[in-house]
Amino acid sequence: MPGDLIYLDNAATTYPKPRPVLDRMIDIYGRQGVSPGRGSYDLAVEAEELAGAARSKLARFFKCPDPDRVIFAGNATDALNLVIQGLIRPGDHVVSTRLEHNSVLRPLYHLRQQGRIDYDLASFDGQGFIDPAEIGRLIRADTRMVIVNHASNVLGTVQPVAEIGRVCADRGVPLIIDAAQSAGVIPIDMSAWQVGAVAFTGHKSLFGPSGIGGLAVSPELEIQITRFGGTGIDSHSLTHTPTFPHRLEAGTLNLLGVIGLSLGLDFLEAEGIEVIHRREMELLARLRDGLAGLPGIRLYGVEDLSRHVGLMMVNVEGIDPEDVGAILDADFDIAVRVGLHCAPLVHESLGTAPRGGVRFSLGPFNRVEEIDRTIAAMRLIAESGKRSGKPR
Ligand SMILES: Cc1ncc(COP(=O)(O)O)c(C=O)c1O
Incomplete structure (x- = not known):
């Protein structure tokens, strides 16, 4: 950690990554970093085995019955695009929530702007929880999927996915969960919860590098191919390989990322x-x-921490969140994320749009002393109402 920095932006990406993960990742890639699944020489087979072992580990991790149905993508955004675009058909309806990140909201909005789908968004209560019954009420005969944010990147609240899964299963609609903030901190059981697909990203609480993520897909869910290209097999055919995992993977795998994710x-x-x-x-x-x-500090969604991940948002009365972030950075060496956190509808519902709030997100390497220094810094900011002189 450079200098005395207090890093409280782990919801953006965990930092630092565990040193053994980084060192071993480079070491293994240095020895076995050839193109997996593309050759019959020993090293290529070993590289493919590394990818296969990572799929098996992820399948166990998410309780996905078939390791071949764990597919690698660039990150959660990429995985969500794959599942959304791969499931919808013209005229479909989708149910999602106002807690979603832009990685769900923007693909849905884009498809609606094109006249291809319609969607409804469930609201959340004052503490940031979705009511599964509301999801049930929004499901229609033409609903193709329900997509739910498992843990909010703004409020930290964890949604009752098992209950939502039951509602969806009763109505015969697949449930897709965005596990970007939950994977690695909340155990996920896609089989027990009747989840159709879990979208995950490697660089947050899974402790892999950036640029790797994926989708764990239930054996019951068919996803249309929306990306086409080389898979290393069936090369004679102009049709993209229809079987998992190649069905949803095209082009050379990010093997360095896969190795890092596996070590994470x-x-x-x-x-x-x-x-x-x-x-x-x-x-x-x-x-x-x-x-x-502290005087003049407003907290959001933290009354009940029993269904929560380690992040929270606050605002300081009379001071723009961007200024709070700048003061924390310039005067106290504390790194936080301010603004809308790529989830504009959460702020619309909370009444914190368009300026957003100040998010503190914790990681496994934070210490009590850092929390106490943060509270002390916020006390000074709240009491003095001072603004940073740091140029922006
Ligand atoms: C809830 C949520 N979904 C999706 C994403 C997108 O993750 P990535 O940027 O790794 O694709 C994020 C990232 O912050 C997130 O917090």
Whole structure:
């Protein structure tokens, strides 16, 4: 960590990545980094085995019955585009929520602007939770899928996915979850929860590098091919390989990312998801309690931390969130994310649009002392109302 930086932007990406993950990733890629699945020489077979082992690990991790149905993509955004574009047909209806990130909202909006689909968005209550019954009410005869944000990147609230899964299964509609913020902190059981597909990203709480993510797809869900190209097999055919995982993968795999993601999962397993989550929640509770006592500070969605991940948003009365972020950075060396966090409808519903808020997001390497320094910094900001002199 450079200097004395307090990094509280782990919801954007976890930082730093565990050193053993980075070192081993480079080492393995240095020795075995050839194109997987494209040759019959030993190294190419080994590279393919690395990818296969990572699929198996991810399948166990998400309780996906078939490792071949774990496909790699660039990140959660890429995976969500694959599943959304691959499921919809002209005239379809989609149900989603106002908690979504732009990685869901923008593909849906684009498709609606093109006149190809229509959608309805479930609202959330004052604490940031979706009511599964509302999802049920929004499902129509022509609803093709329900897409739900598992853990909000603005409020940190975790949605009752098992219950939503039951509602969707009763209506015969696949449930897709955006697990960008939950994978690695909340155990996910796509089989028990009757989830059709889980979109994940590697660089947040899975501790892989950026540029790798994917989709775990239930055996019952068919997804149309929307990207075409080389898969290393069936090369005589001009038709894209129809079988999983190649069905949804085109072009050379990001093997460096796959190796890093696989090592990130090893790190998680060694540390224990529950242990990491508990530690982050203890720190979040300390931060919440410390900030709650300060004058002019408003907290959002943190009354009930029992269904939460380690992040929260606040605002300081009379000071623009961007200024709060700039002061934290310039005067206290604290890195946070301010603004709308790529989730504009959350802020519309909360009444915090268009300026947004200040998000503190914790990671496994944060310490109690850093939380206390953050509370002290926020106390000074709230009490003095001072603005940063840092040029922007
Ligand atoms: C809830 C949520 N969904 C999707 C994404 C997109 O993840 P990525 O940028 O890795 O594609 C993010 C990233 O911040 C997120 O918080």
